Amino acid sequence: MMGDAEELSLKQILAEVFELDPSTIDNTTSIENVELWDSLQHFSMIVSVEQEFGVRFSEDEMGELVSYERLRSALAAKLKPTNGSPAKPDGQRVS
Amino acid sequence: MTGHQSAGTLPSLTIGVLTRDDAPAAARLHTRSFPDDLFTLAGERVLIRLFEEFADEVTLAAKLEGRLVGYSVGTLDKSRFMRRMVRRHMPTVAAGVALAILRRPYETPGYVRGLVRWLVRPRAPSRSALAVSMYEAISKDARTHRVPPLFFLQLHAAWIVHAERLGAQEIEGQVTDERMLAALSRLGYRLDRTVGVRGGSKHYIRCQLPAEGVHRWALDTHGDTVSGPAAADVPASMGQMPSSSPAVPGPRPQRR
Numbered sequence: 001m002m003g004d005a006e007e008l009s010l011k012q013i014l015a016e017v018f019e020l021d022p023s024t025i026d027n028t029t030s031i032e033n034v035e036l037w038d039s040l041q042h043f044s045m046i047v048s049v050e051q052e053f054g055v056r057f058s059e060d061e062m063g064e065l066v067s068y069e070r071l072r073s074a075l076a077a078k079l080k081p082t083n084g085s086p087a088k089p090d091g092q093r094v095s
Numbered sequence: 096m097t098g099h100q101s102a103g104t105l106p107s108l109t110i111g112v113l114t115r116d117d118a119p120a121a122a123r124l125h126t127r128s129f130p131d132d133l134f135t136l137a138g139e140r141v142l143i144r145l146f147e148e149f150a151d152e153v154t155l156a157a158k159l160e161g162r163l164v165g166y167s168v169g170t171l172d173k174s175r176f177m178r179r180m181v182r183r184h185m186p187t188v189a190a191g192v193a194l195a196i197l198r199r200p201y202e203t204p205g206y207v208r209g210l211v212r213w214l215v216r217p218r219a220p221s222r223s224a225l226a227v228s229m230y231e232a233i234s235k236d237a238r239t240h241r242v243p244p245l246f247f248l249q250l251h252a253a254w255i256v257h258a259e260r261l262g263a264q265e266i267e268g269q270v271t272d273e274r275m276l277a278a279l280s281r282l283g284y285r286l287d288r289t290v291g292v293r294g295g296s297k298h299y300i301r302c303q304l305p306a307e308g309v310h311r312w313a314l315d316t317h318g319d320t321v322s323g324p325a326a327a328d329v330p331a332s333m334g335q336m337p338s339s340s341p342a343v344p345g346p347r348p349q350r351r
Contacts, residue, residue, distance in 0.1 A: 031244065038233060039243070040275075042244045042247075043245075043247060043248060044274045047277040048274060051277070062244070
């Protein structure tokens with residue numbers, strides 16, 4: 001689940017990386033309509049989200065996160081506690 | 096994953112070695128990607144010579160419908176490469192360096208510090224096993240919905256695999272962006288050291304080969320084309336270089 005504060009943080013990350021006004025970011029915001037959303041910025045955005053929320057996206061997931069809606073859904077799933085335990089990242093480990 | 100465009104409209108993305116004919120396009124892309132780089136400040140003629148020389152090194156070029164949209168270049172012997180560059184193009188390089196200093200005189204101390212750092216740099220235990228990643232650039236014009244969203248990392252991974260095939264046992268590179276450092280760690284890069292530079296930090300990174308994650312990430316260069324723009328449509332492994340590409344040079348003596 002994502003609260004308002006988390007959603008705001010997520011929008012602020014996208015706003016910073018893609019130079020957008022946070023208030024303009026909604027479920028229609030995607031790779032198709034954001035001018036600065038190239039593959040370099042795509043990684044910057046993902047790494048920023050991972051660092052901000054303490055999650056880890058797998059390579060398959062990273063390729064899917066091409067819109068705010070998908071990103072929000074994927075992040076919400078990772079933040080959702082399971083059996084009282086914090087969600088675990090499922091990407092590669094970095095030493 | 097589903098693609099963003101129908102299969103019938105997929106642009107053709109090809110991955111192959113960078114040739115001398117690609118040098119002018121690579122120079123233009125470099126200028127846009129690295130406006131503050133010494134070679135950029137040295138002017139287009141120097142850049143074109145640089146990429147012509149890179150054509151004999153460890154390079155990959157990504158083309159979208161025939162247009163260069165990304166490259167990854169490096170060398171297995173940076174010292175030899177730079178000596179050759181200077182020896183073959185001394186007048187052009189000298190004029191370019193003078194131009195760069197004229198354009199950014201306040202950067203001159205930084206250039207000198209960089210030269211000193213390079214002269215006293217730690218030497219690799221085995222000079223024959225080290226490839227140096229010098230530049231990667233992706234065209235801003237190549238909108239992500241026309242190339243895989245993970246294009247940058249996948250192209251670099253393909254370059255690492257290419258270097259490995261040429262005999263590299265370790266990759267050395269540097270980044271200035273913390274997020275890029277985090278992204279490249281996915282390929283197996285580890286931070287070697289960090290030095291302070293004007294306006295921030297420069298991180299020297301290394302990747303021991305074979306790196307576990309690289310082959311999974313690398314763009315597939317088999318069969319000349321990478322399937323379209325959709326991320327999940329891109330094969331996760333790297334095959335042979337396309338038959339239509341120039342011959343991949345064999346292993347050569349190394350650097351740094």
